[in-house]
Amino acid sequence: MTRWLDPEEQRSWRALILGMTLLLDRLDADLRSTHGLSLTEYEILVRLSEEPDHRMRMAQLADSVAHSRSRLTHTVARLEKAGVVVRCESPDDRRGVLASLTEQGYALLEVAAHTHVEGVRQHLVDLATREDFATLGRVMNAVTDDLIGAHPAMELRH
Template sequence: MESMTTASTGGPRWLSDEEQSVWRAYLQATTLLEDHLDRQLQRDAGMPHIYYGLLVQLAQAPRRQMRMTQLAKDVKITRSRLSHAVARLERNGWVRREDCPSDKRGQNAVLTEEGYEMLSRSAPGHVRAVRQAMFDRLTPEQVRSFGEIMQVIATGLEPDGTDADLPWLR
């Protein structure tokens, strides 16, 4: 690919063979990991991984509640997708919505006691799946390096302006 155009001619900087290999390994690993965790949670808790993540965010929030807009931002999903997910979690009795007292247009998502209990029952199996799929395969040095690498990537992708096209703003 590099012979097609080069950076010196103003064209794209094609990935080297090593970079292409790393990129494909990353895509394969993240796809397989997400599928692995999704299947485990569907089997053991009857919910997809994204819903589990929402319950975790709410469990860790003060008074087990968050503004819907903040929850969408923290989980990195669109407000529409969050609304659909919270509706399903509400039907399961795990979350309820409440009007936000400080903003009449806003709503809070609140983790119910039943939702907290579901999360508590689901967490041991989920952490076993995460350990088995990722951390048990890595040395302590690899875990440290992986964390540093992911932080560099996440920091570089964080927006620096309010007009960015971000999922939670859609």
């Protein structure tokens, strides 16, 4: 039997969908217009910057940004063409491929981060109380944990 959303739940659900769509579109547009970088590309650079030696196995990188491996391969190829990422064989097993952030990529990330964080703050963080924002984080962590639990092959970090 379907447990339909009540009117308040429906309003909240629709607000979440519309708000997230508009927010992600705005953050993406700001990065593209200012730095020629999509939000997806930015997230890839962030993930690489957080790793030792600024490199990561492609499969692990795909999981960390919740992309299919083929989609990630195409995106990393664009970043590689731009000179901000390089790919190479893994020295550990030669079967794996590593993506590495170049110095040019790190420099791009440093300037793009300002644009991104200001957008996140202006269009989300500063619109909520600290308590509401903390609650949002807890709810989204629960959603992430539930969905990862339903798909054990995914190894997202959060």
